[in-house]
Amino acid sequence: MIGDIIAVDRDDQAIMIVEVKPWASGVDEFDLFVDQFLGMAPRVPYGMFVDLEDIRIVSRVSANPRIPVACLKTVDVLKGYSPDFAGKDSRYGSRQSFQDYLISLVESWLRDFAFHWRYQEPPGTEQFTEIGLAERLAGGMTKTDVTVVVSPLH
Helix, strand or coil, X not given: CEEEEEEECCCCCEEEEEEECCCCCCHHHHHHHHHHHHHEECCCCEEEEECCCEEEEEEXXXXXXXXXXXXXXXXXXXXXXXXXXXXXXXXCCCHHHHHHHHXXXXXXXXXXXXXXXXXXXXXXXXXXXXXCHHHHHCCCEEEEEEECEECCCC
């Protein structure tokens, strides 16, 4: 599994793997992400799947790790970091350049939880606080283009 972003806490421990899709994906792509998330090593507590419609977060410690513990609308979250962002209605040249742009917006948002550079309470703060993610992101950082191994035993 190749993660587009990995979020680490203030101690540089991986806490969330993020996959970003520059299109409106279907259930199959989300299910594949969850399968890979549950089989990855090292094991991280959270996984985030972002497409042009939804941001879905899963947790290993939830009663059913295949069911999102938080869901947000992508446009509602990311438009605060780029007013021109319009989700699936955005204009873009190539899929790759748009994916890079989308990854940058997601990183900006996650770093806002760490440093509150844009908002004192970034979009999704209530949901992230409820699932214990907001506190873990505080003081952390993000990294891009991360490779993790999916266990063949899973």
